[in-house]
Amino acid sequence: MTKWLWTGIKTGKKTTAYPVTQETACGVSPGRPAVTEFDDEDKARAVVNRCPAGALHSIKNRVEINRDNCLNCLRCGSNDIIDDRSSGFDSICSDSTGSGSIGSASVDSDSICSDSTGSAFVDSDFTGADSKDSGSMRWENSYEWAEFNKTGHSLRKSFSGSLNIRILDAGACGACMGEIKQITGPYYNIHRLGFFITPTPRMADILLVAGPLTEHMVDALKKTWDAMPAPRRVIAVGTCAISGGPFGSGFASKKGIEQVVPVDIKIPGCPPPPLAIIHALLLASGRLKKIPGQEKTIPAQEKTIPVQENKIADKGKMLAEQKENKTGQKKNKAGQETKIAEKGKNIK
Numbered sequence: 001m002t003k004w005l006w007t008g009i010k011t012g013k014k015t016t017a018y019p020v021t022q023e024t025a026c027g028v029s030p031g032r033p034a035v036t037e038f039d040d041e042d043k044a045r046a047v048v049n050r051c052p053a054g055a056l057h058s059i060k061n062r063v064e065i066n067r068d069n070c071l072n073c074l075r076c077g078s079n080d081i082i083d084d085r086s087s088g089f090d091s092i093c094s095d096s097t098g099s100g101s102i103g104s105a106s107v108d109s110d111s112i113c114s115d116s117t118g119s120a121f122v123d124s125d126f127t128g129a130d131s132k133d134s135g136s137m138r139w140e141n142s143y144e145w146a147e148f149n150k151t152g153h154s155l156r157k158s159f160s161g162s163l164n165i166r167i168l169d170a171g172a173c174g175a176c177m178g179e180i181k182q183i184t185g186p187y188y189n190i191h192r193l194g195f196f197i198t199p200t201p202r203m204a205d206i207l208l209v210a211g212p213l214t215e216h217m218v219d220a221l222k223k224t225w226d227a228m229p230a231p232r233r234v235i236a237v238g239t240c241a242i243s244g245g246p247f248g249s250g251f252a253s254k255k256g257i258e259q260v261v262p263v264d265i266k267i268p269g270c271p272p273p274p275l276a277i278i279h280a281l282l283l284a285s286g287r288l289k290k291i292p293g294q295e296k297t298i299p300a301q302e303k304t305i306p307v308q309e310n311k312i313a314d315k316g317k318m319l320a321e322q323k324e325n326k327t328g329q330k331k332n333k334a335g336q337e338t339k340i341a342e343k344g345k346n347i348k
C-alpha cells in the first residue's frame, strides 16, 4: 500500500485533461488520412488504387475519403507500403517483435511511437507531411472523429451532466471492444465526466455498439434498443458498425447496425481511439457543439458565456439606474423641504 502511494506521489496525475484541454500526448491516436491534392492525376489515381477498402476516390488530382469505409490501414499514408491493392488483407501481418508489415514492404517500427496506453501514433516523417510530392495522403493526427448521422442529435440539456452507457458487442473483431474498454481505465477515466457503464439497458441513455452486426446478434440488438427508455441515443463505434467494414454484408453479418436501429452518432476508424469514443459521448450529451461549416467542435459552455456576460451587464445597468433614481429622489426631497421652509417663512 505504501509503495503504491509513493509511486502515485512520484508519478503524479496521468489522466488526460481532455476535453478541458486538447490531448497532445504521444500515442493517443493513429491519425487518419485527410483530403489531399496531388501534383498530377496519375499520382492521385495510384493512391486511390492502394486502398484495400475502396474508401478513396479521386476528382482530377484531388483525392477524397469516404470515412465510413476507411480501415485505418495506413496504406495511403506511406511510401513504404507497396502499391498492390490485390494483395488485400491477407498480406497484413505482424511479427513477434511487434513491427508490422504489409505485403512485402515493412513498416519501420521507429516511425511508429507507442506509449503506455498501447495506441500508436504516426509521426510526420512516416506519413509524408509533404505528401504532394511523395505520392501519399496528407495525414492528420486528430482524434475528434465522431460525427452526427443525418438524423442524429444530442440529448436534452438535462442529460449533459451524466450519462449511463450500455455497451453491445455485435460481432466486433475485438479491437473496437479493446478501445471501448480503455475509456474506463485510469488514463481516459470517463467517470470524471459523469459517464458510467451500466449492465442493464433499462437504465441506459446511450447504446454503444461495435461490430458489423452478425445475424445472431440482430435479436439482441433489437431487444436492447426496445428495453431502453426514451430519450435514447445510439453510437456506432468503428467502420464495421457504420458500414459493415471488412465483414459485411455477408451470409453471417449485416452491413452495419443502421439496418436494425437508428444511429445518431458514428465514430469512423478501425478501431477508433478511446478519445474519439469520448468525443462521441460528449457530442451525445450536448457538451460539445459543432461549429457549422467547420471540422472542429467547441465546448458548449463557450456559447453560454456571452449570455452570462449579457446578464451581468444588464444587472450592472439596473443597479446604476436604481442608484440614479435614489439620487433623484433625494434631490426631490431636498427641494420639497426647501419649498416647505420658504412657505413657513411667508406665513410668518
Ligand code: SF4
Binding pocket: 033, 050, 051, 052, 053, 054, 055, 056, 065, 069, 070, 071, 072, 073, 074, 075, 076, 077
Ligand atoms: S487508411 Fe487504408 S482504408 Fe483508409 S483510406 Fe487509406 S488506404 Fe484506404
Ligand code: SF4
Binding pocket: 171, 172, 173, 174, 175, 176, 177, 210, 211, 212, 237, 238, 239, 240, 241, 245, 246, 269, 270, 271
Ligand atoms: S471496425 Fe475494425 S476494429 Fe472495429 S470491429 Fe470492425 S474490424 Fe474490428
